[in-house]
Amino acid sequence: MTANANQSVSSPHRVSVNAVSATVARRGVSLAFRDVHVRAGDKDILKTISGGVERGEMMAVMGPSGAGKTTLLNVLSGRLKKSYTMKGHVEMNGQPLSKRLKRQISYVLQTDVYFTYLTLKQSLTYSALLRLPSSMSTKEKLMMVDHAMEALKIKHCENTIFGNMFVTGLSGGEKKRASIAGELLTDPAILMLDEPTSGLDSSSAQSLLRTVKHLATEEGKTVVATIHQPNTQCYNEFDKLLLLCEGEVAYIGPANCVIEYFDYVGYPCRGYYNPADFILELVTGSDEQKRHIKQSFKERGSHFLSALQNPPLEKPLRSIPEESEPNHVHVAMAPKRASLSRAVDLGGYPMSVLVENGTVGREKVDTVDVYEENDYSKFPTSFWTQFRVLLRRSFHQSRPEILSRLYLIQNLLMAFVVGIVWFRTEREEKNIRDKYGFFFFPTVYWCFNSMFPAALALGQERAIVLKERAAGSYRLSAYFLSKSLSEMPLIIIYPLLYWIVTYWMAGMRAGPEFITSLLILWLNAIAAQSMGLFVGSFVKNAKQLITVSSVTLLTAMLLGGFYVVHLPSWITWVSYLSPILFCFSALLNAEFGPGSQSFRCDPVVSAYDVCENVTSIVAQNGSDFLIQGADILKDFNITLLTWQCILGLIVLAVILRTATYLVLRFFEKPS
Template sequence: MTDVDSNLDPGETAKAPEGLVFRNVIVHANGTSLLNSVCGAALPGHLLAVMGPSGSGKTSLLNTLSGRLSIDSGEVTLNGIPVDRRIKRKICYVLQNDIFFSNLTLKETLSFTAILRLPEEMPQEDKLDKMMTLAKELGLQRCMDTTMGDTFCPGLSGGEKKRANIACELITDPDVILLDEPTSGLDYGTAFSLIQTLKTYTEHHQKTVVTTIHQPSSQIFFQFDTLLLMCAGHSVYYGNTRDVVDYFASIELPMTSHYNPADFILEKLKSGPEIQEKIIKASYEKRKVLKNTDMLTHDNSLEEIHKDFSAVMGEERDLDQGKWKWREIPGKVLNKLKRKPKPSDTVEEDTGSIHMSLLDLENTTFSRRKWPTKFITQYKQLTLRTFRQSKIRIMNKFKLIETVFLTVLLSLIWFQLPRIEETLRDRMGVLFYISMHWGFTPLFDAVISFPMEKLVINKERAAGWYRLSAYYLAKITTEITLIIVQPIFFLTIVYWSVGLSGPGPFFATMGTIFVHSFVGQTMGLFLGILCMDMRRGISIATVVIMFIMLLGGFYTRNMPVWISWIKYFSFLHYTFHALLYLEFSGGSPIQCAAETGTTSSNFPSCFEGNNTRIPAQDLLQFYRIDLSYWGYFMPLFVFISLFLLLGYVQLRFFQKSK
């Protein structure tokens, strides 16, 4: 029997501790030591603040606790169970930056999150009820119809956005909530109110909350129950927040009066290598002294136990050498570590039933599934969201003005082109222009769309909200739907104003332009994914467009044979030739050029025979349109499949979501 076992009361069984416990965590990345033997614990109903100077390892610790950074040695457990892939889902991580789609309202953002992140089995009304209750609890009910906004368009305030960020994570009812500097960028009043809301929520729902914090005011500082101080990757203090000043005094670093304790601590931690070394050394000394005392067996106050925790957990080697193990802590001590009393007996209120139903679901299918919702739900929701977000980019009033302007301009420039040999060049020009415009506009739109969404998608993918395939498919369907509206208007007017072939070829031209725009869009998406940076994407897209345009068949009709194969890489070549095919093989015939002293027809059937009209076959032959319409149309589908596949592979395997 171990020393600790002998302290167990009859009938009391040793249990694993509740909450998030981390012991002797060592983490390296790229040859740098990020965390050195870091210890601490976050208990249900308590707010744990992680403080330290910039670069001390606060974010690294949160990344480790959330499972985004792997540990080299040590242990992280939740309710006694090592944090693995499954347990990771019970931990939510509120990132420092509030990353949202700016065009959506708060209500749309939260509804989308609730529907996607809550289990499929939960009725949609319950999901939305839960979302509304949470919004109310976080004080967001007044701004539900405000857009999220960004630097360019105003929307939610900094504090509201932060609350929204927290709400998106709390919606799944996680056991542990990790927050990276939730008060950064907020004024004192907003920061204080946010921490208070967080504290109430933590106590009310008995959540385990760990938050990093940078230079809090003394009022904010004392809202935290427990404090973990970091210095150069070491945990130099873990214990009750109120005791930290005494602790510093005990290591001969007394605080002068009228000082904010948080400022005092940070000042000390930043005041040079000597003091830092002293603080780090003292923390290890303290652990050594405390390890031999029987601190877990006497009737300590919770605060004392917190202090003892830090000492005990710092001595993994001793634990491993067999004195006693964490899971063998006597039940009577554990009871002290358990829940704080709830502030009221009616805390569950109307969330209770939803909370319960969620727990029931947790224990059934939900916990066994990789994704909270089915593919079809994800696809539907993502399509709706992408539609709302993208429609402002693709269908804004400037785009509409541009389309109307070009429609009028083209209609006037080429108005009712006579079907005569002299205007063949213009006829080709208008068809080339149409192909170019409706290929390159979606290409450019798509190039910038992925880099714009990158941050949101990476955040959501890292937290496992949905399948990448659902997002990718939703993105493509939405954008192509939005993109084809404008060519319908443009073509319907320009085609008849110019006087192109006729009704049959009109519909075929429309179909060809749709598919052509789709090629442009998929190519743009691929380039956007490849670059993931708007400026680089646009530069590369410009070069690619020049290449495609040059080889499209309008400028380069007599290339040297040895290089002429290069034109097959230009999707514009196929569309342009398909449109020429439709134009020349259908509609009323083209009149031969009038014979004058200086000019004559280029077509033998005109100048050798007595034809006054150019046979369609001669026109196709003259412009080297060797394939049928379908022969030019089908390669466009090959381009679409290729770009879709390459884009997906790039996103899936080469763009990390962390």
């Protein structure tokens, strides 16, 4: 008894994992689809597809490129693009697929999307904190993370970052497993995998499918996976096969019977031949052959499949409706129920694709609940929890850039170069234009440094955000607010270091004007970052994104008041859309405003009226420092006051960020 007690105390995680597995198995469901027809414009993608897969089974969806595999997966998971039109029925244990039932489905995309600088454990932990309900404690969520890593056999690389083509990280197979592990956190009843073995070598692909198969059999998952051309070992992991040919069914039934079926319809396979290679060669043959294969399944598929069911049936068979063709394969669908929480009652028998003489066979299994009433509703966690977790995640992702030695050296080096170029500029009339340049350069520099990273980062995160929003992980508002605040250290730290070096090396005005000008630089960086976020929200292509950002920023430079002082009256209003105008004007106000030092007149030719009779004035006053700050501001047509510039930058940042949120909210909706 003591030994048992010790084991119980020392292995709480093991107990939790067993409990999780039992819950998953209890909630496994069957998935059925009937007469699914999908059209995109004038093209039919899927044509009257019917079939199904039961809990604990793993079904492969195969076919050549363009056959409609991914489209079918999108239909079954409820993520079909809005531009597509779909007819037909998709049901889970007889219940029509709804938004609430979609919570039971997890979708692993063909392309791995992840944050480059997050470790495997960090990524899964943040996902668990966001997607698991608030009723679970943090400790329980972390135990789910450990269970997912152990189930997918990636515990050994939990502290490795994901990486990318430039940064070393997880291998391709480990990334695939990590993507599946992330979806297992929510305990899904159905797991959809889009090309899970693409990019993997045969050994990694087989190991991955064997692991997924174990999840299906041991934890009661229902698995549907598209797969292009697996080797024999990978193919043998699947229980069922749905073979598509030009959007139509060429075969659906037990995976290990496909060779026998095609031999039955006149296409024998020679010995020692990979079944996947054989069937793909058939459905990519001549047009006549493809028509014959599709027609053969319609006419003879039901007879072949019914012959596979040798054991006598325990229950009377349900007849197919009279209007249906007797020689077509049909899918038995469970009767609809009014309550989603009620167990599906088919007399204990699930849907089956085995048809015999117009009737449907069934196998005895335990009934399961499709959806439990105590499951979380629209979002599993509160807004505040989502904001805190997303803020930490976004900061961890951007921290390598914030603490980047290269980025620090770049900004400090640029600061010293600028400080040397404008080192202790004398207060003479010939240097006034140089003073203008000193303030215009950091205005543009920090616009570039803030706008481009923000635009590119939002573009890179788009796929991740859409995927997580499609899964109902968090509110868009929580993500957007956390994204905006997490990058504030970049906006605060580096402009501060830059300004401390350059401001004092150039010998600019001492006193509170330093703090004022620094605040203005910060606001300018925030406004430029807002421009980047706005551009990144609607421009999806990276090359186009750089082009649009460049044109936008160059236009803002032209309207900033440095290159053109007196704009035509009909275009003056456009300049107020440029953060550079507000920042540049405010910096000049801080340097040349009330209380600023005067400048010495040019003794030969002066542009200022006050210096016309400089010789007599010098003889009278004993000083030729006659040009005041107000004269300089008037000469450069600076009419905006400092508070107006600060208000303009704040309003511009708020408007651009609001517009960005609206674009993401209404034009970037997840499927």
